[in-house]
Amino acid sequence: MNLVNGDSAEYWKSAREEKLLFQKCSHCGQVQFPPRYHCAACWQAEPDWIESSGRGTVESFTIVRRAPLPAFRDKVPYVVASVIVEEGPRMIAAITGDNALDVKIGDAVTVDFQPTDEGETLPVFRPL
Numbered sequence: 395m396n397l398v399n400g401d402s403a404e405y406w407k408s409a410r411e412e413k414l415l416f417q418k419c420s421h422c423g424q425v426q427f428p429p430r431y432h433c434a435a436c437w438q439a440e441p442d443w444i445e446s447s448g449r450g451t452v453e454s455f456t457i458v459r460r461a462p463l464p465a466f467r468d469k470v471p472y473v474v475a476s477v478i479v480e481e482g483p484r485m486i487a488a489i490t491g492d493n494a495l496d497v498k499i500g501d502a503v504t505v506d507f508q509p510t511d512e513g514e515t516l517p518v519f520r521p522l
């Protein structure tokens with residue numbers, strides 16, 4: 395599976411450097427994720443890039459106990475969460491760390507980075 399396209403190349407490049415980037419519209423100020431060619435609020439082309447603090451709050455989560463694919467068998471149980479990041483965007487990402495299964499709605503988390511089987515680096519979050 396190829397995660398990278400023209401709109402997201404900068405995002406994935408920065409993730410490999412363990413930086414979380416969002417796009418910010420120079421016209422209306424909207425901060426957005428995932429990356430797109432235009433601002434989803436005002437349609438201005440080519441939003442700027444900003445680096446996120448990486449801090450966020452768990453909005454919701456689920457614990458996956460049955461692997462959806464054979465490749466996930468050695469990863470269960472794991473947590474997938476909706477995280478509202480400080481700059482505003484919502485990300486669906488894994489919660490990692492020794493206490494990941496104890497996560498609660500409202501918990502403070504910070505970004506971390508994990509290599510994927512495809513050779514990319516995936517932003518994940520760990521409890522603070």
Ligand SMILES: [Zn+2]
Pocket residue numbers: 419420421422423424433434435436437438
């Ligand atoms: Zn805009």
